[in-house]
Amino acid sequence: MSADPAVDPALPLPVARTVRELRQTVRSWREERLTVGFVPTMGALHEGHIGLVREALGRADRVVASIFVNPTQFAAHEDLGRYPRQEARDAELLAQAGCHLLFAPDATEMYPPGFSTRVEVDGPSAGLETDFRPHFFGGVALVVAKLLNQVQADVAVFGEKDYQQLLVVRRLARDLDIPTEIVGAPTARDAHGLALSSRNAYLSDAELGVARRLNVILRDAATQAAAGRPLPGVERDAFAALLKAGFERVDYVSIRRADDLAAFRDGVVDAPARILAAAWLGKTRLIDNLPV
């Protein structure tokens, strides 16, 4: 239990609600010459997030996790309002994992009146998610730029589950010279290979059965692409297989260059590649990706 005014003694994990409190704690660590890792999240934590915390603990002396359901990355019709919120449970999970500080600001702390800055990352944000969620990466880039500058960590860990986001964040940090190393961590999956996601909580039992086909169909397509089968056919068949498996709508299934998500011009895989997909079950949109 700390006497630091920056922490909330009612919780087992110290919680900073303001940037000022956050920076007080980080500064005290810096004065002890401790390195700092950072894991940004939107809460509703699962084993995937805990893996990110462990990754950060392996790379830094102290780890900050943030929980902020960022309104600027949701469109008006999306699930901002029903996005799961369970901070007390999240804080317990983080404490158990060995996290040292939870940063959980409210929206006014992040976007005070008069806020008027936008950040856009082109390049890796082109296509895929952007074709269906055009405001998404602008919102992500803005909040991540803010969070990275707020925490000033040595290293920040992002999940490969959001692979396009990981590339956008890497590009953002490089382009804006944010002095935090961006590390990607492999996707955590359940016993059936389903990528863990806070949005899985929305799924009925029947939908869960369908959801678990997503990674199987992507793995099969990746195998075909790696064997040299032309990509238009691979992608078309995977698209059809997802619909047949029970997904109601498929936003995309696409095999792209792993380093920048550019399309393969010759329609076959001739460099490190990634297969990425987004598909719908009811009101729930699931994404996944795998190396090819």
Added chain:
Amino acid sequence: MSADPAVDPALPLPVARTVRELRQTVRSWREERLTVGFVPTMGALHEGHIGLVREALGRADRVVASIFVNPTQFAAHEDLGRYPRQEARDAELLAQAGCHLLFAPDATEMYPPGFSTRVEVDGPSAGLETDFRPHFFGGVALVVAKLLNQVQADVAVFGEKDYQQLLVVRRLARDLDIPTEIVGAPTARDAHGLALSSRNAYLSDAELGVARRLNVILRDAATQAAAGRPLPGVERDAFAALLKAGFERVDYVSIRRADDLAAFRDGVVDAPARILAAAWLGKTRLIDNLPV
């Protein structure tokens, strides 16, 4: 003379050409617990810039000045190509002023291949300069975000000569949580009140005589506005006076709220105010501003 590989021993002032070199030097200062001030410039230094360096020296133990003629804040038809460049002389002036490090990166160091991030600050950037140089503040916000993150100074000093820019930079730093205090320093003027500017070097003797009328006309207008005269008349008369004095074109003369550059709704000054103007002499565009 330092043996640090980050400095160029051929010059009296250490020069960093890369972010890596810059950070090595700043890190060595941090290890000695020295505070760091920063003065970003586009070179072609004059007494105004030196005043910014002195301001920074009064606020921090070590001062970095940067020289970078930022291409992203010039439109295609503007004076990027002929903008004055005189680094050796600038370095000498900075050294004499007591500056500790010159950061002078080339364009590839700042914008490497694949660069794809944009930063836009709305709010204080609306109108005035933006009406005539629509890409200007986007370019400024981007390069300032980068420079502030590169240097990681405690304090950065910007001239009030570019008053709208100062407000945009303040908003940018606040919105993106860049942990550097933004300080504005008063405009340096010649004996005739002409605001010092690198672009004054473009002026012929005859143009210089006209240029020196700018601050006189603005001061007169500010006096009338402060006395309660309705702003539309004050602005119209100042506009006409500038043309009569010999300016070939006037982009704007406007009296705005000092804190956010919003217009006065009732057409009279009822809060701290600033008069701002931009006008042309031949191919040279001059700006100035004064408190009302």
